[in-house]
Amino acid sequence: MIEVKDLVKRYGNHAAVDHLSFTVDTGKVVGFLGPNGAGKSTTMNMITGYIAPTEGTVLIDGIDMSQEPEKAKENIGYLPEIPPLYQDLRVREYLQFVAELKKLPKKERNLAVYNTMKETKTKDVSERLIRHLSKGYKQRVGLAAAMLGSPDILILDEPTVGLDPSQIIEIRELIRELSKSHTILLSSHIMQEISAVCDEIIIINKGKMIACDTPDNLTKAMMQSRGIHLVIRGERSKIKEALNKITEIGKVQYDETAEDGAIDMTVYTERDQDIREKIFYAMAEFDCPILEMHLLETSLEDAFLALTQKEGQ
Numbered sequence: 001m002i003e004v005k006d007l008v009k010r011y012g013n014h015a016a017v018d019h020l021s022f023t024v025d026t027g028k029v030v031g032f033l034g035p036n037g038a039g040k041s042t043t044m045n046m047i048t049g050y051i052a053p054t055e056g057t058v059l060i061d062g063i064d065m066s067q068e069p070e071k072a073k074e075n076i077g078y079l080p081e082i083p084p085l086y087q088d089l090r091v092r093e094y095l096q097f098v099a100e101l102k103k104l105p106k107k108e109r110n111l112a113v114y115n116t117m118k119e120t121k122t123k124d125v126s127e128r129l130i131r132h133l134s135k136g137y138k139q140r141v142g143l144a145a146a147m148l149g150s151p152d153i154l155i156l157d158e159p160t161v162g163l164d165p166s167q168i169i170e171i172r173e174l175i176r177e178l179s180k181s182h183t184i185l186l187s188s189h190i191m192q193e194i195s196a197v198c199d200e201i202i203i204i205n206k207g208k209m210i211a212c213d214t215p216d217n218l219t220k221a222m223m224q225s226r227g228i229h230l231v232i233r234g235e236r237s238k239i240k241e242a243l244n245k246i247t248e249i250g251k252v253q254y255d256e257t258a259e260d261g262a263i264d265m266t267v268y269t270e271r272d273q274d275i276r277e278k279i280f281y282a283m284a285e286f287d288c289p290i291l292e293m294h295l296l297e298t299s300l301e302d303a304f305l306a307l308t309q310k311e312g313q
């Protein structure tokens, strides 16, 4: 479990992280989302004990990172945005070296390296020089290094940045697999990325938390209005009269005529309300058959942009 309480990091007068508090419960995969410069890496560096906070505390399974850093770090595997790989080492050599750094007992190292290579599917490249690996494989090796020592908590900073679409899918699948046995905090600036694998999403901007919820709830909560697209046969005046009966409707946007004698439009409700049945009965009362009706869903990407743009202005 990760507990972040009132965390602040100042560089001069600039607060890169500004009173941030959140919890990542054991076994959960939490996405840490924000635009470039939002403070994600700075926060992760404080959680993993790489930099000290200006204010606030980080508890890893109840152990205070600033009071007992060695003990707190024992249970964390960290994949920084740019993994510090030694380009001139072979994959197995590098992982052996990391195992030594992590003070794994000598007789356990070979098996630990073998197991992490198996889990991260890097066995095939174990004897290759790191400099000759593709970006996707380098990321896997970074992940393997983070996993050595079997930490329960994995902190992954933008693990798919710079990868091509097929490599992104592979890393995403790997994270999904790891999520079965780890607590994971994963950062990204791409909403789609995070919603695919996370139980919960924390959105930060300018060092502050602006939202924290499940991907679904976040989408719902962020929908300021819900659109319903309609194609209705009938006179415009009659349709307008019918719609006037539905008090929840905020705005009606008429589009091009869909087909002869039919009106194509989008109606918006002010809140997250489903008025499809009301539309059905109102149109039936005015003898205006509904030819088409469907909800326009707000995507998580839209919600994220709306949030960060609003905050960023």
Ligand SMILES: Nc1ncnc2c1ncn2[C@@H]1O[C@H](COP(=O)(O)OP(=O)(O)OP(=O)(O)O)[C@@H](O)[C@H]1O
Pocket: 011, 015, 016, 034, 035, 036, 037, 038, 039, 040, 041, 042, 043, 081, 189
């Ligand atoms: N060592 C530093 N000295 C001064 N300012 C810094 C330092 N490290 C980070 N910052 C500033 O703190 C803010 C947050 O940076 P951070 O790298 O944490 O953002 P991020 O969300 O990880 O962004 P990105 O996705 O671009 O890596 C930025 O404005 C950055 O310029």
